[in-house]
Amino acid sequence: MSRLDTCRIFFRKTGAHFSGKCSPRPLAYLAAVALIAVLPLVFADSYWRTNLIVCAINVLLAIGLDFILGHAGQLNLGQSAFYGIGAYVSTLLIMKLGVPYWLAFTAGVALAGLSGMLLALFAVRLRGHYLAIASLGFAVITYQILLNWISLTQGPLGIYAIQPPPPLALPGGLSVDFADLKNLFYLVAGFALLTYLLLDQLVRSPIGETLAAIREDEVSAASLGIDCRAWKVFAFGVASAVAGAAGCFYASFVGTLVPDAFFITESFTILAMVIVGGMGSLIGPVCGAILLSVLPEVLRGIGDLRLIVYGLALTLVVLFMPGGLVQAARLLAQRLRRLATFGAARVG
Amino acid sequence: MLTVVLQQGINGIVVGSLYVLVALGLTLIYGVLVQINFAHADIVTLGAFAAYFFMHLVGGYYLASIAVALLAGAALGYLVNAAIFAPLRERGNELLPLIATIGVSVLLENAMLAWFGPIPYAFETPYSNEVVRLGSAFITVQNLLIVSVSFLTIALLYAFMRFTFLGKALRAVSQDRETASLMGINPNAVIMLTFVIASALAGMGGAMLGPVLVLTPFAGTSVIVKAFAIVIIGGFGNVEGTILAGLLVGLIESYTTQFLAPGLIDIVVFALLLLTLAVRPTGLVAEKREENV
Numbered sequence: 066m067s068r069l070d071t072c073r074i075f076f077r078k079t080g081a082h083f084s085g086k087c088s089p090r091p092l093a094y095l096a097a098v099a100l101i102a103v104l105p106l107v108f109a110d111s112y113w114r115t116n117l118i119v120c121a122i123n124v125l126l127a128i129g130l131d132f133i134l135g136h137a138g139q140l141n142l143g144q145s146a147f148y149g150i151g152a153y154v155s156t157l158l159i160m161k162l163g164v165p166y167w168l169a170f171t172a173g174v175a176l177a178g179l180s181g182m183l184l185a186l187f188a189v190r191l192r193g194h195y196l197a198i199a200s201l202g203f204a205v206i207t208y209q210i211l212l213n214w215i216s217l218t219q220g221p222l223g224i225y226a227i228q229p230p231p232p233l234a235l236p237g238g239l240s241v242d243f244a245d246l247k248n249l250f251y252l253v254a255g256f257a258l259l260t261y262l263l264l265d266q267l268v269r270s271p272i273g274e275t276l277a278a279i280r281e282d283e284v285s286a287a288s289l290g291i292d293c294r295a296w297k298v299f300a301f302g303v304a305s306a307v308a309g310a311a312g313c314f315y316a317s318f319v320g321t322l323v324p325d326a327f328f329i330t331e332s333f334t335i336l337a338m339v340i341v342g343g344m345g346s347l348i349g350p351v352c353g354a355i356l357l358s359v360l361p362e363v364l365r366g367i368g369d370l371r372l373i374v375y376g377l378a379l380t381l382v383v384l385f386m387p388g389g390l391v392q393a394a395r396l397l398a399q400r401l402r403r404l405a406t407f408g409a410a411r412v413g
Numbered sequence: 414m415l416t417v418v419l420q421q422g423i424n425g426i427v428v429g430s431l432y433v434l435v436a437l438g439l440t441l442i443y444g445v446l447v448q449i450n451f452a453h454a455d456i457v458t459l460g461a462f463a464a465y466f467f468m469h470l471v472g473g474y475y476l477a478s479i480a481v482a483l484l485a486g487a488a489l490g491y492l493v494n495a496a497i498f499a500p501l502r503e504r505g506n507e508l509l510p511l512i513a514t515i516g517v518s519v520l521l522e523n524a525m526l527a528w529f530g531p532i533p534y535a536f537e538t539p540y541s542n543e544v545v546r547l548g549s550a551f552i553t554v555q556n557l558l559i560v561s562v563s564f565l566t567i568a569l570l571y572a573f574m575r576f577t578f579l580g581k582a583l584r585a586v587s588q589d590r591e592t593a594s595l596m597g598i599n600p601n602a603v604i605m606l607t608f609v610i611a612s613a614l615a616g617m618g619g620a621m622l623g624p625v626l627v628l629t630p631f632a633g634t635s636v637i638v639k640a641f642a643i644v645i646i647g648g649f650g651n652v653e654g655t656i657l658a659g660l661l662v663g664l665i666e667s668y669t670t671q672f673l674a675p676g677l678i679d680i681v682v683f684a685l686l687l688l689t690l691a692v693r694p695t696g697l698v699a700e701k702r703e704e705n706v
Contacts, residue, residue: 140508140512187687193511194449194649195690201638202687209677209680213680337516373520373527376518376519376523377520379513379515380513383501383512383513384501
């Protein structure tokens, strides 16, 4: 079997391979909780804490896209729109109508999810490419509405002075202030971890198997009695709701909203994170999101060339390592194991 | 009032004929490969810049610069096929090539941004300021040139597809690649030819769009999203449908600018796209390729 074949099988099977293989690993989640707890203490200055929050938001965006692209096999190029809908809806509800933060958050997530389902209703009859273009079209429309509905969104001037989430009152008179970047990071990263947990469970459940069946072969799936349309609408709803949540956090974290943050380029950025990490593996896109968020900060010199790096990474990964970081890690582990057995044999 | 309608009609056909040039390339590629080339946008932009630099730095004629853009586009199309589509063809995953070309597009667009800067270039041609009267409406010689060159190219392409051996081979491959190769046609060569033709059209379209649009590294992207809408409205892989839809979108664009607001162009066009998908997903002109929907 050639390497290409191995890659192909790996690529097509990744999702199915992971699902049902083992039960959730409590230890890994515990380690993730510990890591989230420690990170802002290690990176104590506000510059790095800001980057940590950006990372957490990007992780949320990446796992949302991976659910629909890697697990359900639908290329959704509209994530930038759902991201924007979440951000604008929650912010406008808070600032124009005085809705409490978490209620507005819920509304933002729900509306993003609903618009994802609405788009899917339009496009579910269509396969692959049509769906990609339709979702791209939706992203263009949303961007233009944000830009042109000036009485509501203030268009290119943007919305300023958006407040962070209100302090959370704990029993015993304590309260957690989210104006503090450390606490805000805990909030966003905690939410991302929870979302990961839910999506992971979903992917391993029979629903995940159903989506994988649709991804692999829609006609066969339909012949087994799977209602492909309904499941695609469902997958779109979940993915866009996750992007909507990321948008709500983005607004209250950055404090300003301009339509340009939700241009179609943002969809491509999220796509790059998922592909570089390894689509269909859920953990891969997490790594991809972190890598592509941190890399430009580490290589300060490249500053404006950030998107060039994204484009290059996206192309090269698809061409040479379609399973992304996950595949690379796996190949590396395999090679090390072979090396270890070889060494042991020689010693013996 | 009638004058305004007529004038905007002329403007719409000028822009629409350029959209047709760009969208035809996408349709041709989709026909033979059932794939979308996202980097088509940057071939348009690069064509526009090639023409601009040939005219303003080398001091060449505008008509010659269109030819230069055509060659630049063809070369880039050859590269995109050789580097992206050919190696990925055996993988058999329908989304991977599209994703890879999104990467190429992001890469090229931002490389051009780094190189040429974000400030729009003033692409002036010797014909921009000469005007011809058509009844009560006007058309610049530049626009007259655009329309005639586009229509001539479209007619030539149509004749090529219809009457030449290569054109027939191309249509054969887009109908059924396996059977075509049984007839002694080399599908890989035909696919390569299609890419070169499609990208030459895009480069040429770029050279003529340059003076019409605001020439920045993002010029192609704004055109390509409309070209996507056009190919879906016209029916993917359908040449007649694409020509009709392209002119239609051009007209919609100029009438929206006149009677509604320029900011609404994309909204109207994509609302039409979503409507088409909902009502008649095979496109305006009936389509034979049933399995795609």
